[in-house]
Structures are given as C-alpha cells and as structure tokens.
Amino acid sequence: MSTQRIYLVGAGVIARSHAAAIQRLPDPEQVMLAVTDPNPQAMAAFVREYPQARVFEDAQTMLAEAADENDIVIISAPPFAHEELTCAALATGRHVLCEKPLALNQEQARHMLAVAHAYHRLLGCCSVRCLNWPPAEEARRLLQKQALGQLYHVRFLNLEQRNRPGIEFQPQTNWFLDQARSGGGTLMDRAPYEFTVLNDLLQPRRVEVLNAWLANPATALHLPPQTIVDVEQHAGATLRYTLVDGSNVIMNYERASGTHSEEQSMIEFTGVNGSLRWSWPLSRGRATLTHTYDRDGASESRIIAFPPPAAEALRFGEKPLVYFYQRIHNQPSAAVVNEQALFNFSCIRAIYDCATSGLAQVVEKQSLS
Numbered sequence: 001m002s003t004q005r006i007y008l009v010g011a012g013v014i015a016r017s018h019a020a021a022i023q024r025l026p027d028p029e030q031v032m033l034a035v036t037d038p039n040p041q042a043m044a045a046f047v048r049e050y051p052q053a054r055v056f057e058d059a060q061t062m063l064a065e066a067a068d069e070n071d072i073v074i075i076s077a078p079p080f081a082h083e084e085l086t087c088a089a090l091a092t093g094r095h096v097l098c099e100k101p102l103a104l105n106q107e108q109a110r111h112m113l114a115v116a117h118a119y120h121r122l123l124g125c126c127s128v129r130c131l132n133w134p135p136a137e138e139a140r141r142l143l144q145k146q147a148l149g150q151l152y153h154v155r156f157l158n159l160e161q162r163n164r165p166g167i168e169f170q171p172q173t174n175w176f177l178d179q180a181r182s183g184g185g186t187l188m189d190r191a192p193y194e195f196t197v198l199n200d201l202l203q204p205r206r207v208e209v210l211n212a213w214l215a216n217p218a219t220a221l222h223l224p225p226q227t228i229v230d231v232e233q234h235a236g237a238t239l240r241y242t243l244v245d246g247s248n249v250i251m252n253y254e255r256a257s258g259t260h261s262e263e264q265s266m267i268e269f270t271g272v273n274g275s276l277r278w279s280w281p282l283s284r285g286r287a288t289l290t291h292t293y294d295r296d297g298a299s300e301s302r303i304i305a306f307p308p309p310a311a312e313a314l315r316f317g318e319k320p321l322v323y324f325y326q327r328i329h330n331q332p333s334a335a336v337v338n339e340q341a342l343f344n345f346s347c348i349r350a351i352y353d354c355a356t357s358g359l360a361q362v363v364e365k366q367s368l369s
C-alpha cells in the first residue's frame with residue numbers, strides 16, 4: 001500500500017479514538033498522521049499519546065501541502081467549527097470525514113455538501129458508530145424475508161436519566177450545553193447515531209416530522225459559574241416514513257440524556273405478521289432480539305441471543321475511519337457519505353424545526369441531490 005495521509009483537525013477526546021483506529025487499517029505502518037488544535041494543552045496531550053504525529057500550528061498550514069488522491073481529513077472539532085473547517089479542507093482537494101453532528105443547522109450542512117460536489121470529494125459523517133450491531137443485522141434479515149408482513153409502526157425509545165454531555169458525560173467539556181456552539185442537546189449529540197441506524201434499516205425516501213417536542217428537565221446543577229446551559233435533554237417526535245415501495249410507517253421516537261422518566265432502551269418494528277424488538281447497542285446487558293408472532297391464535301416469542309463481539313470485530317470508535325477508508329478505496333463499506341449524510345442530519349434538524357415552529361416538516365431525499 002502507498003502512504004495514506006490522515007489529517008486530524010481538533011485534538012480533543014474523540015481525536016484520540018480516530019488515531020487509535022489507524023491500527024485497524026490494512027497497513028498502519030504506512031499511515032502518516034498529522035494533527036492541529038488551537039489549544040496547546042489538547043495538542044500536548046495528544047502528542048504524548050501519538051508522538052509520531054506531525055504537528056501543525058493551524059489547519060490552513062497543515063493542509064497547504066499538495067493533496068494526494070486518497071488523503072483523509074477528519075474534523076474532530078466541536079460542531080460550531082464543522083462547516084468552516086470541512087469546507088476549507090474539501091477546497092484543498094481532500095476527502096473529509098466530519099464528526100457528528102454534521103453541522104449546526106441544515107443551511108451549513110447543505111453548503112458542506114455543495115462544496116464536496118464542487119471539488120469532487122467525499123463528505124463522510126462519523127455517525128456510523130452504531131451500525132452493524134448484530135441484533136439490528138438480524139432484524140434487517142428478517143425484514144428482508146418479509147417475516148413481519150406489512151410494516152406499519154416503529155417505536156424507538158432511548159431514555160437515560162443522567163448521562164448529559166457536559167454534565168455527567170465528559171463534564172470538562174461545556175460547549176455541549178451551549179446551543180450556539182453545539183447546535184442543540186441530546187438530539188444533536190446522540191440522535192445522529194440513531195437516525196443513521198433507523199434510516200439504514202428503513203431506507204426511507206421521505207421523512208415527515210408530524211409533531212415534536214423538546215424539554216430540559218430541572219435538576220440541581222453543579223457547574224462552573226457563567227456556564228451556558230440552554231439545550232434540551234429530552235425530546236420526542238412522531239414521524240411518518242415513506243419507504244421506497246411507497247408504503248408509510250409511523251415512528252414514535254423519544255430520547256433523553258436527562259429525564260425524570262424511567263430508563264428504557266427499546267427499538268421495536270411492528271408489522272401485520274409480527275414484531276421485532278431489541279435494545280440500543282450502548283445499553284447494558286446481553287444483546288438479544290425478540291421476534292413475536294402468532295401461533296394458532298396465541299402470541300409466541302422467540303429470543304435470539306448474540307455472543308459478545310469477537311476480538312477482531314470493529315469497535316464503535318473504529319468504524320468511522322475504517323468505513324470511510326474502505327469507501328474511498330472503492331471497497332464494500334458501510335460509510336455514510338454525501339446525500340445520505342445530509343439526509344440523516346436533516347431528519348434531526350426537522351425535529352427541532354417542528355418543535356419550535358409547531359409545523360410539520362418534510363425531508364425529501366431526492367431534493368437533497
């Protein structure tokens with residue numbers, strides 16, 4: 001393999017997981033890693049762990065060298081910086097893998113895709129970490145076999161009582177709590193993974209958000225003074241998915257990183273001939289899929305249990321880089337790029353738009369290309 005160059009823009013928490021994922025590429029010894037971050041402490045901590053990385057004072061200087069066909073730039077800065085950094089990197093003639101959420105809003109995300117098209121480069125999103133989860137793959141197989149008959153309802157529930165980014169999760173990182181810098185709360189941070197999985201299984205051509213709500217449940221907070229906290233921690237929506245065959249499926253979606261509701265994690269697909277139910281990958285306990293159907297008038301369930309992942313299976317944090325690498329090297333890949341990345345992100349922004357305006361929102365795949 002010839003040298004593969006990987007440029008990291010942002011050297012914080014997640015940058016280290018991308019750097020570690022290099023070991024899962026076909027020839028890690030041939031990877032040249034470069035990194036930049038305006039924060040000297042972040043830079044120093046990164047270089048202690050990855051002393052082989054070439055260090056640059058800013059992204060512009062780092063990306064000034066001539067681009068190679070397969071160069072990858074990973075934008076691992078916070079959401080408020082994604083659009084500017086992604087567009088600048090694409091304009092140097094390099095493929096860009098951007099952290100989730102793709103941007104702060106749809107306008108920014110559309111602009112990023114337009115720039116990717118203008119420079120004939122790929123824009124990938126890191127929201128793929130939860131793809132290829134064995135219960136979801138078994139659900140896909142059963143759906144393809146028409147085991148549920150006509151699908152008419154999806155229930156998605158992922159409620160955590162106290163796992164708020166910037167409070168319980170990564171408490172040192174306060175941009176999570178400031179809408180101007182994060183774009184939003186629990187939806188912006190966690191829903192990118194969920195809509196990537198849901199859209200991958202359902203392959204909708206159109207998603208309507210029929211109604212939606214956002215809430216920030218009150219709790220005692222022990223944060224540094226002047227910390228801005230204006231994001232939602234609990235959200236829900238009713239969506240209508242129109243699938244490629246023209247059929248409609250209603251989805252009740254709810255997620256929370258902070259709530260007074262009971263903790264729950266459940267994905268349920270229901271059709272006229274049966275249902276499938278499993279838990280979100282990051283929840284605790286053994287992975288299982290429950291298939292419920294009718295046997296001679298009585299309800300019967302079959303529970304399929306999955307073994308723990310094999311040592312060679314890709315871990316969550318390794319998937320974004322490995323899948324994107326496979327995609328740019330024209331190998332089979334689960335990477336989410338270009339229109340699909342924009343579509344998944346637009347579904348999430350449409351929930352915000354519906355909740356704030358009170359008006360139903362439509363996301364049409366065709367209109368994004």
Ligand SMILES: NC(=O)c1ccc[n+]([C@@H]2O[C@H](COP(=O)([O-])OP(=O)(O)OC[C@H]3O[C@@H](n4cnc5c(N)ncnc54)[C@H](O)[C@@H]3O)[C@@H](O)[C@H]2O)c1
Binds near residue numbers: 013077078079101189
């Ligand atoms: N922390 C996680 O577990 C995690 C997991 C998955 C995805 N992400 C996503 O990764 C992104 C970064 O999150 P994080 O947790 O690593 O945040 P972080 O705050 O730990 O690190 C972000 C780094 O980006 C740097 N930065 C800011 N502006 C920059 C610029 N213009 N150029 C270069 N660097 C810049 C900051 O100085 C900081 O060191 C976010 O979009 C987040 O949603 C984080």
